[in-house]
Amino acid sequence: MKTPPSTERGRRTRAAIVEAAASLMRERGLAAPSVDDVLLASGTGKSQFYHYFEGRQELTIAVLFHQFEQVLGGQPALTDQTCGDLRRWRDDVVRTHRRTCHGLCPLGVFVGQVDGDPALKAILIELFARWHGAIADLVGRAVRAGRVSPGTDPAAAGWALLTALQGGTMLAHLRGDEGPLVQALDAVVDGLVVADGLVVAPVAVGD
Numbered sequence: 001m002k003t004p005p006s007t008e009r010g011r012r013t014r015a016a017i018v019e020a021a022a023s024l025m026r027e028r029g030l031a032a033p034s035v036d037d038v039l040l041a042s043g044t045g046k047s048q049f050y051h052y053f054e055g056r057q058e059l060t061i062a063v064l065f066h067q068f069e070q071v072l073g074g075q076p077a078l079t080d081q082t083c084g085d086l087r088r089w090r091d092d093v094v095r096t097h098r099r100t101c102h103g104l105c106p107l108g109v110f111v112g113q114v115d116g117d118p119a120l121k122a123i124l125i126e127l128f129a130r131w132h133g134a135i136a137d138l139v140g141r142a143v144r145a146g147r148v149s150p151g152t153d154p155a156a157a158g159w160a161l162l163t164a165l166q167g168g169t170m171l172a173h174l175r176g177d178e179g180p181l182v183q184a185l186d187a188v189v190d191g192l193v194v195a196d197g198l199v200v201a202p203v204a205v206g207d
Helices: 008-028 035-042 046-052 056-073 086-099 118-146 154-175 179-192
Strands: none
Touching: 008 035, 008 046, 008 056, 008 179, 035 056, 046 056, 086 118, 086 154, 086 179, 118 154, 154 179
């Protein structure tokens, strides 16, 4: 794998290639765009491409990580270590979904497209695991803040929330209506969050 560029110009060029590839892969499928397609869309040349990437496989891996960064960027409650509010995360998800005009999940769009490539499938699984881990950490913070019952299993709740997001996003995209996503998220969040106006005793770190 190539070493990341050390100059700002190099980082911009590499980012332009990755962003162009991500856009094409979302539209056409992970395997469809050729290197030439990406170069045309990014306005770069082959010498630049091979300066930053060993080949198309490495570019595809970069796209998957780029998509994961888009996920985290659209859900700031996950990376805010002071946040223990599941409703704030839910609002982040819905707001981002509206901004993308009911688009598909940046990572979920590629599920089913990597089954024939064990390396890419392993990376996609790992990125979903990181996403789940970030949601589980948020649930853990909510438990410690007294916003969620102390008996809640953050890992199990994290999978329930991520599953609601994925299924809701797919159906919302299909219908062109955010309703399925909102209803799926609210069903899980409302089942986890203590009644409005009530806060259970916070749990000390380490309990």
